[in-house]
Amino acid sequence: MIDYEKAVARGVGSGGGAGARGWRSLLLLVALVASTAALYASFSSTLRVSAWFLVPPLSNSSPEEFVLLPSTCPTHPHTRPLLGRPLSASLSSAQVPVSTASPSLIAPSPSPAEGAYVPKAPPLVPDGPGFIPSPGFLPVSTVTPPSVAPVPRPRVGDDAMTDLQLIHAKKAIAGAPVVLHDPDLYAPLFLNVSVFKRSYKMMERILKVYIYEDGPKPLCHTPQLDGIYASEGWFMKLMEENTQFVVKDPNKAHLFYLPYSSRQLRTQLYVAGSRSMKPLSIFLRDYVNSISAKYPFWNRTRGADHFLVACHDWATYTTNLHEELRKNTIKVVCNADVSEGVFVRGKDVSLAETYVRTPNSPRKAIGGRPASRRSILAFFAGQMHGRVRPILLRHWRRRDRDMRIYEVLPDEIAAKMSYIEHMKSSKFCICPMGYEVNSPRIVEAIYYDCVPVIIADNFVLPFQEVLDWSAFSVVVAEKDIPSLKEILLGISGRRYVRMQTNVRRLRKHFLWNDKPVKYDLFHMILHSIWFNRLNHVHVR
Structure with missing residues (x-):
């Protein structure tokens, strides 16, 4: 088999000359003939893609700009692999699945570490009850016929970068140094203060959250800051005002926030005397369906990197009409009852229920006698x-x-x-x-x-x-x-x-603070979401 990388490298290297151009013309001719045969065969039947191959680009570009082609024609079961080197031979162990893509003609970028090529990977496949799978290259099962239109050269996906960051954070937390003294943390309160401190520090350094702008008011984006369900309102207010963790670019996010209010759903949608939560459940089902149809982010993990924050007693039950929302999404709820089969320990988060009497002064009258x-x-x-x-x-x-x-x-x-x-x-x-x-x-x-x-x-x-x-x-x-x-x-x-x-x-x-303070209730809730998400990121 012809080593295309070496051949093209000779063609574009210093002093390539006419001989290199001849090699390049021959290689292009072979690739075009094979592509033409593949396209001709593409009108017969369906085929599963078995591997990916690197072939020279169809322009006078650098050797990094190889394009990916399927090893067999996507529509014929008997076509032979195209000439080239299998991509799997150059995949590094650090690669992780990235976003959903139809890998018809995808131009990879070189890995900065080893010069390997990282493709846009297929949809994530659950590895457990709806969680992100172990990192690694996932084979494509079926794909749509390749487009003949020119495809721009893509880069390594942002979601691949965010996955790698989570894996790095999980490894760093596992190797947390022992904390002997910390002026801000009292060790007897914690199961392992060293792990908590390292995890919190990694959260501050890495975590980015995207907040969906979708959703009608007052059901969404309308925090209520008083009463026994004030926790969800205060978190929503402080999260939407935050500039440290919140990003406008969803491709940079590790977590996605569904900013609806379970209290507002109860107030606005419940029919008095009906004893039925169905209108609330229907709204949530339609809300999530609209988000998953409009954006690609839900579908990458089936909602496993999304979270909701809801304190009303009904919050867990109103997720029942959307299976992925109920099973996969991180539910941050006050009603953290494991006996009912909705709240999942280790994935979901128990939200502290705070009765705020005066929103303008949530810390009023705190303290007590010795x-x-x-x-x-x-x-x-x-x-x-x-x-x-x-x-x-x-x-x-x-x-x-x-x-x-x-x-x-x-x-x-x-x-x-x-x-x-x-x-x-x-x-x-x-x-x-x-x-x-x-x-x-x-x-x-x-x-x-x-x-x-x-x-x-x-x-x-x-x-x-x-x-x-x-x-x-x-x-x-x-x-x-x-x-x-x-x-x-x-x-x-x-x-x-x-x-x-x-x-x-x-x-x-x-404690709630008008402006969040390190280790306060806002940050503790966010840390629990971060911590539980890390627990379901698999490290090889």
């Missing part, structure tokens, strides 16, 4: 809905002075000590689930330096992939509610002081 000035053992007051709260009330209402458990805080008690003052004066703040597993009381307890006691089976706690919740909270199984006081009294005074100190140090990670 452990020595907390006279109440445990406190809860709230509406009686869901399966857990009625059991809590039945066992502990008016049974024990140390256990201040109320359905609604009585007026005569509230006149002397408000709800917030109760939390600031209690050692433990009881945080039982309501209709769903999530509760804003967890973050409220953290705001007021009260150790949260979480009662919600199957609940994935916020930032559980990096935080050690046993260092600053107590998780009680629903079946152990009758033993609640015994469990709390079993915590020694020394351990309690340590836990309460940890809560105070933890608080900054759960």
